[in-house]
Amino acid sequence: MPRLTIITDAWHPQVNGVVRSIENTNRELKSMGVEVSMVTPEPFSSIPMPTYPEIRLSLATPGQVGRLIQGQRPDYVHIATEGPLGLLARRWCLRNGQPFSTSYHTRFPEYVAARLPVPLSWLYAYVRWFHNRGGACMVATESLRQEMAAHGLKNLCLWSRGIDTERFHPRAKSDKPFGLPRPIFMTIGRVAVEKNLPAFLDLNLPGSKVVVGDGPARAELEARYPDVVFTGVKHGEELASAYAEADVFVFPSKTDTFGNTILEAMASGVPVAAFPVTGPVDIIPRGSKAGALHENLATACLEALKCSKEAARELAESFSWRAASQQFFDNVVEAKEQRRRRGLRQRFGIRPAETDKLRRQGADQSRDQSEATA
Structure with a gap:
């Protein structure tokens, strides 16, 4: 059974796309016969991140992280985040000759800036x-891969996302959900500056606006927008029910690398309104009735009201966590192979094309030997 260790600075009690993606991927990998172990902030002391106290920064030492990884005896290592644990895991891998893969979940430069x-x-x-x-380095969409390549990142590969269509599904709608008149325009996620919430909350739309989630910007936005309902964080069945009450799901962010909440909304039979940026443009095809993308978010919201809940659900059903997890593990395996090829090139001065030729020759020889002994 292959052993995989994942190192992540993002973990419970955080509620975000990184945590959900890793959780769902772990579940699928285990069902595929992969033994998954984790290095997370849980065993370490931590301090709150400046300006975002909900996120804790681990106070770990190189030795602590190294011993955890080494004790798990991994065949493969994946570093999911660029925080303190990710940095220490990267250092240990490089010093010990351990190949590793990484993932680019969030727009780290924009979030810090x-x-x-x-x-x-x-x-x-x-x-x-x-x-x-x-x-x-795994990215969620093709448009993000092109963008990050332009910034000088190498060895980029795709790792898509999936959706739990059993938890998130269409339901009967209340006449006045949250005590509000319809149509309900809803957004769900972290209430933080990078989510660009004022672009949604400033809009003059019919009906009502609802924000589900919490974060450092909530108090300021609640005071600024007294007519908007802020529900706080919801989990599990309560979250799924909230999604299904919306008439339009609004995704105002311009900095997300994918947008798991887009899939959750569509699986709930709710069309999506968003800017035509990385994430939305990769999920919702041009001309789709599952949602509306427009540079004018108000236009997108009103067009989404006319979209089809059936089309939204159908599009969400095309995203499978099993397929995404297989894609993830294929990337992890390729990362180790990439390191082996790089070592050959450095040791013997072999060019990349020659390394690939050697790999194909080895595969051909193995196949011939198998046929000869059959």
Whole structure:
């Protein structure tokens, strides 16, 4: 049974797309026969991240992280985040000759620059430094792959996402959900500056607006928009029921790398309104009746009211966690192979094309031997 260790700074009690993606992928990998172990912030002391206290930064030492990874005896290592644990895991892998893959879940440079006076060019230099030593850097969409390649990232590969269509599904709608008149325009997620919520909350729309979630910007936005209902965080069945009450799901973010909430809304039979940016453009095809994308978010919201809940549900059903998890594991395996090829090139001066030729010859020889002994 192959053993995989995943290192992540994002874990419970955080509620976000990174945590949900890792949880769902782990579940599928285990059913596929992969032994998954984790290195998370849970065993370490931590401090709140400046300007975002809900996120804790682990106070771990190189030795602690190294011993955890080594004790799990992994065949493969995946570093999911660029935080303290990710940095220490990267250091251990490089010092011990352990191939590893990484993933680019969030727009780290933009998120930091929104909170601290750090130039984007410095932050992208850090992202290149962090990810380019791995054998594979996974991104969620093709448009993001092209964008990150333009920023100098290498070994980019796709890792899509899935959706739990049993939990999130269409339901009968209440006449006045949350005590509000319809239509209900809803957004769900972290209430934070990078989510661009004022672009939605400032709109003059019919009916009512609802924000589900919590975060550092909630108190300021509640005071600024007294007519908007802020419900706080919802989980499980309560969250799924909230999705299904919406008439339109509004996704105002311009910085997300995918948008898991888009899939959850569509699986609930709710059309989506969004800007035509990375994430929405990769999920909702041009001309689809599952939602509306427009540079004017108000236009997208009104067009989404006319879209089809059946089309939204059908599109969501095309995203499978099993397929996404197989894609993830294929990338993890390729990252190790990429490191082996790189070692051959460095040791013997073999060019990349020659390395691939050797790999194909080895596969051909193995196949011939199998046929000879059959």
